[in-house]
Amino acid sequence: MNKFDAVIAGAGPAGLSTALKLQAAGWRVLVVEKCKVPRDKVCGGFVGPENILFLKELGIYEKLKQRGAEEINNVVLSSSRGKKVRIPISLNGSALPGLALSRKLLDGTLLEAFVARGGSVLDEHALENASREGLFKIRIKNLKTGSEAMVYANQFIRATGLRNSAGIKDEKMFWGISAMFKNVKNMEDHVFLHLIDKGHLGINRFEDNVVNVCYVADGDLVKSFAGDLEGLFDHFKGANPVITEQLESAQRVTTWKGIPVARKIPYEFAKDGAFYAGDTVGVVHPIVGGGISLALSMGYELASLLTAHESESVPHEKVLHAYRKVWHKKYFWRLRASGMMGRLSHCKPAADVILHLMSSRSDLMEAFFKFHHRSLGSVEIADLTVCRR
Ligand SMILES: Cc1cc2nc3c(=O)[nH]c(=O)nc-3n(C[C@H](O)[C@H](O)[C@H](O)COP(=O)(O)OP(=O)(O)OC[C@H]3O[C@@H](n4cnc5c(N)ncnc54)[C@H](O)[C@@H]3O)c2cc1C
Secondary structure, eight states: OOEEEEEEEOOSHHHHHHHHHHHHTTOOEEEEESSOSSOOOSSOOEEOGGGHHHHHHTTOHHHHHHTTOEEEOEEEEEOTTOOEEEEEGGGGSOOOOEEEOOHHHHHHHHHHHHHHTTOEEEESEEEEEEEEESEEEEEEEETTTOOEEEEEEEEEEEOOSOGGGGTOOOTTOEEEEEEEEEOOSOOTTEEEEEEETTEEEEEEEETTTEEEEEEEEEHHHHHHTTTOHHHHHHHHHHHOHHHHHHTTTOEEOSOOEEEEEOSOOOOOOEETTEEEOGGGTOOOOGGGOOHHHHHHHHHHHHHHHHTTSOGGGOOHHHHHHHHHHHHIIIIIHHHHHHHHHHHHHTSHHHHHHHHHHHHHOHHHHHHHHHHHHHHHOOOOOOOTTOOOO
């Protein structure tokens, strides 16, 4: 029988940090991923400093750098009036940098670590449904052949990303849209966030000498361009002189890719006995970043709570209660603050005030950065490489 201590649906940062931590405790883990991996995702690709220690402990930080991930020490923000502010990442009180890299590189290297330690992965397989009768009975579909199979597990974790992709509708939707460029100016040691009315545009350097241009636009703005992503991009360029200048001689080298993101989906931690992790619980607005860090850290926390027990005798309600409590303590305000910052920075007058405050009141900036950093907290590192059984 295909029986595991845990089956995890989703090979993103949440699924893989959960998998690595469960695996380190000796659990037999299967990760099921619907896409062929590794693959790219629409994302700014900026990993905040709070997770650098975690990546180091996993033994993949140096590997990521060797493969082209760049350390970043400054964030530059600009408003549609052309005001620019540079914020050193060290303002959060830590000496660690951020990291700029594609999701193909990050998720792929996490997956590689899991497989190298004996983990099982089925990519191009989608979770169809799961039911619990003592054991979880999980139906998965091979997306290449169309055949279906059943796997069994003591625990089941859904880390399948945005819940709106499962059909939940939200009027307050925004879109994330990205493509790779060459010849973008001023990329040394900086990640950029350029604000416009109803959106922002992130510019970040990736491995292989390409630059990721990722814009986030409110749903009504996207609708008004009726699917013309290049036209919408031109609108962004014209709406902020700093973007115009930075992308003056830039050339796009890939097609645009877009995803819809719903903001108003209520937080959910578990359903029908399965735990949720990462974006499946709730979404961080990309304007403040940290979604990847949150996903990594949340997966790690959940796995720590689960591995305090044998996989077959996890007291579901007790672990759920503890998970919810830890989540509220560490992540609730981060998600709330990110939503508020998202709304404010997509509103032109508010964005101008924010940029003004940032440039004139470095003490306020420092306090915000420290809060931002502390509210996430870095994960406490156990030895992830040691098997207890
Ligand atoms: C435009 C945009 C820019 C962003 N920029 C940043 C940034 O710069 N920095 C940052 O920290 N965060 C950023 N984020 C947020 C970040 O991308 C997410 O928070 C992060 O990817 C969440 O990780 P996850 O593992 O929960 O989900 P995901 O990374 O989405 O992984 C979920 C996985 O589950 C798989 N899956 C889905 N359904 C099934 C199924 N039925 N069966 C099997 N597998 C399935 C998917 O294919 C996917 O691989 C950004 C988000 C957006 C929208």
